[in-house]
Amino acid sequence: MAENANDPRTRQSGLDTPLSARRRRLPRLSPNPDAFGEATEGFARFMGTPQFLLWMTLFCALWLGWNTWGPESLRFDDAAIGFTALTLMLSLQASYAAPLLLLAQNRQDDRDKVALREDRDRAERNLADTEYLTREIAGLRLALQDVSTRDFVRSEMRSLSDDIVEQLRESLREEIRNEIRNDLLEARSADRDRKTTKKGSAKKTGKKKRGTRPADAEDTSTTTLALLAAEEAAEAAAERPQEGPQA
Template identity: 50%
Template sequence: MAERARLDQPREVRRLFRPRPRRDPDPERFGRFAESTARFLGTARFIAWMTVFVVVWILWNVPYGPERDRWDAYPFIFLTLILSLQASYAAPLILLAQNRQEARDRVTQEQERDATAQANADMEFLAREVASLRLGLGEVATRDFIRGELRNLVSDLDERAESEGDKA
């Protein structure tokens, strides 16, 4: 008799054969990989290593290499396949890196545009403030003006004192 499932016990957990998703996927990870790859593909070191690789490949598979160990006889179809495969992966990685750089440049440009607009607004405000200060200073009595007025008052008082002294 087959064993019956008990209702008072939890079922056995069935294992799924799909990988569990990462807990903290980093959406920028592949972009950083593409940028570092594109950065490396644009260096003289990469060109030098690729040149060494191709020259060694060709020398190994032409009459200079061992006859029985040649795997890619003329016209180097396997080498062409490898280089085509490398190019087919390099091109999208380079394009992705360029798109990311373009997006960063666009954000930087927007920030610079905002900063320039803010600086222009600040300069216009300061220009208006300086103009209002100049207008305000036009109505303010200066030190020389006050001294002149005091001299005039002193001379008026002296004249009154002399005229009163002549009357008496």
């Protein structure tokens, strides 16, 4: 038993021992898949054309005609045995045509799968681009809602122009009033100086005119008239810049 266990032939016959690679008696054929596939596709395409049917019909007609009406010494497929050679040839052609057609169909299926995958990827990219454009358009619509319209800008400019005109009017009134007030104060001071000089000279001479108004009453009336004139001048000057923007 021990000798049988150590025998290499016995060890190789066990199920738990892998077999060694066998030597091939015939060389392994490995044609180029692309070249062979292109050849089979070309043959399959030619078999599906009207030219193949016409040539096949012409070949069979010549075969049958020669072996039927040709010289007996030159006939190679006798009609008495039912054209056995032609039958075998057509069977051989059919037996090879079916695998060639299947091979061409498999290659076409592979190309269809690749084309389908590319179409799916292209459709996904188009969908992503469409979604991106949709989001961008939605963002633009939201942004356009905050944009000022022409009527709104016009109304705002009109209100601003009215405010500016009112401010200019007030500033012009104040400037005119200040100028008139300064002029009146200067005139009053000049009148007082002149009257003071006259009073001093009248006291020296001892003469006094009758029927004249007192100095304070005269100054009060003059100041009142000047203020009224200043108000009218300020109103007229304030109306001028208002007419300019409206025009």
